[in-house]
Amino acid sequence: QVHLVESGGGKVQAGGSLRLSCAASGLTLSTYAMGWFRQAPGKEREFVAVIKWSSGIRYYADSVKGRYTISRDNAKTTVYLQINALKPEDTAVYFCALSPRGYYSETYYYNTEAYDTWGQGTQVTVPQ
Secondary structure: OOEEEEEOOEEOOOOOOEEEEEEEEOOOOOOOEEEEEEEOOOOOOEEEEEEEOOOOOEEEOHHHOOOEEEEEEOOOOEEEEEEOOOOHHHOEEEEEEEEOOOOOOHHHHHOHHHOOEEOOOEEEEOOO
16 A cells, blocks of 8 residues: 655745655555645645656646746655745645556646545645
8 A cells, every 4th residue: 555655844934945755655556646736725725746757757737837846766756846935825735646647648637536645745834
């Protein structure tokens, strides 16, 4: 059984940076993708970024392009989300997720239904 564990969240002043980590264990798939979503209070969970593990191809939500970077460490089976120039609107719980389908088109990964394993989430707070 696959487990995902996020870490790295916290309270950071606007303009600061954070790097979130998501370590996967129990992974036996040869092709997959790992994504990041976020959920602000009172809002739906929204797609942030995804990386196709085999190819390294990355996709981002338009709202985060230029400030967010998703990356991976193959040896550690860990995916990272670097967030720069933090804004109050970045405040949310950030979730990583695993999709067992690693070769689909970009828009497929925008939907939560593409993922079948989720981490517990890590809180990112950027005060006004």
